[in-house]
Amino acid sequence: MSNVPSDLPKDAGARLAELEHGLFTSDLSVNEFLLVKQVGFHPLGLVMGSSIYHIGLQKRSWGSSQELTTLTSAMYNARELAMNRMEEEADQLGADGVVGVRLDVNFYEWGHDSAEFIAVGTAVKSEDGQSYRNSLGKPFTSDLSGQDFWTLAQTGYMPQALVMGTCVYHIAHRGIGQAIGQIGQNGELSNFTQAMYDARELAMKRMQDEANNLGASGVVGMRLEEKSHQWGEHTIEFLSIGTAVAPRRGFDGTPPPRPTTIISFDN
Amino acid sequence: MSTPPTPLGGVQNEEADLRDLGRALAEAEQAPVLDARVTTSDLSLDEILLLHSVGLEPAEVVFGVGCVSILTGVWTWAVGAVDDARVAFHAALNLAKENIRSQVHRTGALGVVGVEVEVDMRPHACTVVITGTAVRAMSDEASHSHFRVKYHNAFLCDLSARDFVVLGNAGWYPLDLVAGASFVHAPRRSLGTAVGQATQNIELTNFTETLYAAREQAMGELQSRISQAGGTGLLDAKIVDRPMRFASHVVEFVVYGTAVRMLTAEHTHPQVSMVVPLDDAVRTFEATSLD
Numbered sequence: 001m002s003n004v005p006s007d008l009p010k011d012a013g014a015r016l017a018e019l020e021h022g023l024f025t026s027d028l029s030v031n032e033f034l035l036v037k038q039v040g041f042h043p044l045g046l047v048m049g050s051s052i053y054h055i056g057l058q059k060r061s062w063g064s065s066q067e068l069t070t071l072t073s074a075m076y077n078a079r080e081l082a083m084n085r086m087e088e089e090a091d092q093l094g095a096d097g098v099v100g101v102r103l104d105v106n107f108y109e110w111g112h113d114s115a116e117f118i119a120v121g122t123a124v125k126s127e128d129g130q131s132y133r134n135s136l137g138k139p140f141t142s143d144l145s146g147q148d149f150w151t152l153a154q155t156g157y158m159p160q161a162l163v164m165g166t167c168v169y170h171i172a173h174r175g176i177g178q179a180i181g182q183i184g185q186n187g188e189l190s191n192f193t194q195a196m197y198d199a200r201e202l203a204m205k206r207m208q209d210e211a212n213n214l215g216a217s218g219v220v221g222m223r224l225e226e227k228s229h230q231w232g233e234h235t236i237e238f239l240s241i242g243t244a245v246a247p248r249r250g251f252d253g254t255p256p257p258r259p260t261t262i263i264s265f266d267n
Numbered sequence: 268m269s270t271p272p273t274p275l276g277g278v279q280n281e282e283a284d285l286r287d288l289g290r291a292l293a294e295a296e297q298a299p300v301l302d303a304r305v306t307t308s309d310l311s312l313d314e315i316l317l318l319h320s321v322g323l324e325p326a327e328v329v330f331g332v333g334c335v336s337i338l339t340g341v342w343t344w345a346v347g348a349v350d351d352a353r354v355a356f357h358a359a360l361n362l363a364k365e366n367i368r369s370q371v372h373r374t375g376a377l378g379v380v381g382v383e384v385e386v387d388m389r390p391h392a393c394t395v396v397i398t399g400t401a402v403r404a405m406s407d408e409a410s411h412s413h414f415r416v417k418y419h420n421a422f423l424c425d426l427s428a429r430d431f432v433v434l435g436n437a438g439w440y441p442l443d444l445v446a447g448a449s450f451v452h453a454p455r456r457s458l459g460t461a462v463g464q465a466t467q468n469i470e471l472t473n474f475t476e477t478l479y480a481a482r483e484q485a486m487g488e489l490q491s492r493i494s495q496a497g498g499t500g501l502l503d504a505k506i507v508d509r510p511m512r513f514a515s516h517v518v519e520f521v522v523y524g525t526a527v528r529m530l531t532a533e534h535t536h537p538q539v540s541m542v543v544p545l546d547d548a549v550r551t552f553e554a555t556s557l558d
Binding site for chain 2: 015018019022023024025026027028029030031033034035037043046048050051052053054055056057070073077078081106108109110112113114116118120150151256257258259260261262263264
């Protein structure tokens with residue numbers, strides 16, 4: 001991103017400096033903390049990035065399905081800004097990566113057409129001194145929980161980055177004639193189907209491109225979210241998001257532990 | 268829903284209630300103890316068994332309340348942070364902590380697990396209520412063999428009894444409940460700026476900076492409180508980040524959790540094994556399907 005300002009506020013500097021002296025903060029649960037330690041990482045601090053972004057306007061045509069590129073690029077830019085600031089904080093702490101990343105969008109009453117994009121996670125550093133940064137030399141990011149992170153590490157993979165693709169799509173309304181003609185019939189609404197397909201494919205392709213650029217071997221824990229935010233029901237954001245992974249350097253090939261099957265007494 | 272208290276009347280009433288409460292507690296303290304080993308707790312059976320495994324047992328359900336008044340007019344839309352609210356929040360939390368610690372002291376317990384924190388911020392008062400289960404050593408011998416940590420002051424921990432035991436087995440111990448807070452006014456945009464930006468994709472940098480600074484202040488505060496408590500870290504941070512209920516132009520950011528410290532020579536990794544549960548989802552009858 002060319003327009004990312006290196007503008008962490010002064011307070012951030014002071015807070016991060018304190019963290020460099022061995023104090024850590026984290027929103028990992030006790031189980032997650034112990035599992036992250038077991039993989040060989042120690043938490044450094046809660047890192048966050050945020051951006052309040054004004055989302056522009058774009059004319060939608062009532063009867064045609066199309067991508068709303070202005071809105072798509074707003075959602076992209078704002079998320080990138082938040083993620084980049086979080087990575088910057090992690091970088092300043094000398095972290096190898098960030099686990100348990102949550103990416104949220106908040107709409108406030110006072111901010112008309114604007115939203116806050118926020119990324120929060122726990123920066124971690126390896127205890128063996130080896131660097132686990134991704135192929136771009138940045139700390140890895142991942143929205144996997146501590147449990148998933150441990151399991152992934154057992155299979156010989158490490159997270160590279162949280163990758164995402166988004167597409168804001170306007171889905172055409174049906175014409176009145178068409179709607180009347182379809183009353184009382186079983187029939188596929190093929191223009192709706194086609195629009196949903198197109199939008200999802202665009203979002204997923206963009207996510208895959210991000211993963212390819214990192215040289216990742218796959219994306220795990222992928223989710224596809226559909227939200228209308230504040231745009232009315234015919235304008236939908238398709239967001240696909242997941243953790244790109246690559247084989248762990250120096251992995252000795254030990255197969256992952258065989259799971260034990262249990263019948264628990266819980267109800 | 269009860270109506271919110273009137274500016275001063277409500278606070279006075281609450282203070283009177285607190286005074287009554289204090290008196291009742293003092294009387295209870297002087298009452299003869301029938302059986303020192305009687306316990307009350309809100310822990311599950313599993314959690315009690317886990318506590319027994321480290322030589323502890325629940326002593327009593329304890330709580331602390333702190334209520335601090337806030338000046339009129341601090342919530343009017345202005346620039347910067349609402350410092351009064353932050354100060355009131357910390358004062359209320361400290362009162363509640365003092366309160367609960369004196370109860371712990373009376374029961375001869377080591378500290379409190381499973382602390383629940385309730386914060387009620389109103390225009391004219393901030394109330395913090397914390398409740399949890401005080402735990403004590405089952406016998407002196409048990410506390411020496413399993414629970415070697417000597418606390419000078421009762422510990423407070425908002426982790427569950429299960430988490431407390433698991434963490435303790437790894438060599439980490441909870442010290443204190445710590446929090447950081449900030450309440451900050453959203454900046455205003457002038458009409459001209461708003462109109463100029465109406466069709467653009469653009470970051471509202473002054474908004475971003477204001478919220479950023481507020482969060483960083485709260486996090487900085489949290490960190491210095493961890494250090495003050497003698498901790499080296501904080502686990503399971505709970506984050507509240509939302510506009511205030513009664514003043515939507517003020518954004519509330521509160522973060523709290525348990526300060527912890529490793530008190531053994533090194534971290535002990537727990538035994539981990541992967542399991543696949545073979546349970547079926549629980550099937551239930553619906554009354555409607557039986558007719």
